[in-house]
Amino acid sequence: MAKAKAAPPPSSGGKAAKKKKWSKGKVKDKAQHAVMIDKPTYDRILKEVPTFRFISQSILIERLKVNGSLARVAIRHLEKEGSIKRIVHHHGQLIYSKCFVLAHADGLA
Numbered sequence: 001m002a003k004a005k006a007a008p009p010p011s012s013g014g015k016a017a018k019k020k021k022w023s024k025g026k027v028k029d030k031a032q033h034a035v036m037i038d039k040p041t042y043d044r045i046l047k048e049v050p051t052f053r054f055i056s057q058s059i060l061i062e063r064l065k066v067n068g069s070l071a072r073v074a075i076r077h078l079e080k081e082g083s084i085k086r087i088v089h090h091h092g093q094l095i096y097s098k099c100f101v102l103a104h105a106d107g108l109a
């Protein structure tokens with residue numbers, strides 16, 4: 001009287017019948033940037049940043065691992081000292097370059 005279990009019918013789709021699994025994607029680690037400048041970082045800013053060919057807020061954030069407001073303050077400080085010169089001034093992005101010291105033509109001859 002017990003019914004025998006019948007085998008399920010074979011699916012005709014093969015792998016296409018399975019639900020597609022989407023990848024989770026890569027999650028970038030949260031940045032741990034400094035919110036205060038210590039003495040070694042300050043010395044590094046004064047020494048290294050004027051040698052960069054292209055200086056912007058994002059470059060300082062990436063290379064020195066400081067937050068955006070500290071990068072802006074450092075750029076203003078270096079510009080006031082005359083270590084760097086402004087190329088583009090826009091409310092969204094400030095772009096600077098190192099100052100080139102030109103030799104006098106009298107001394108070269």
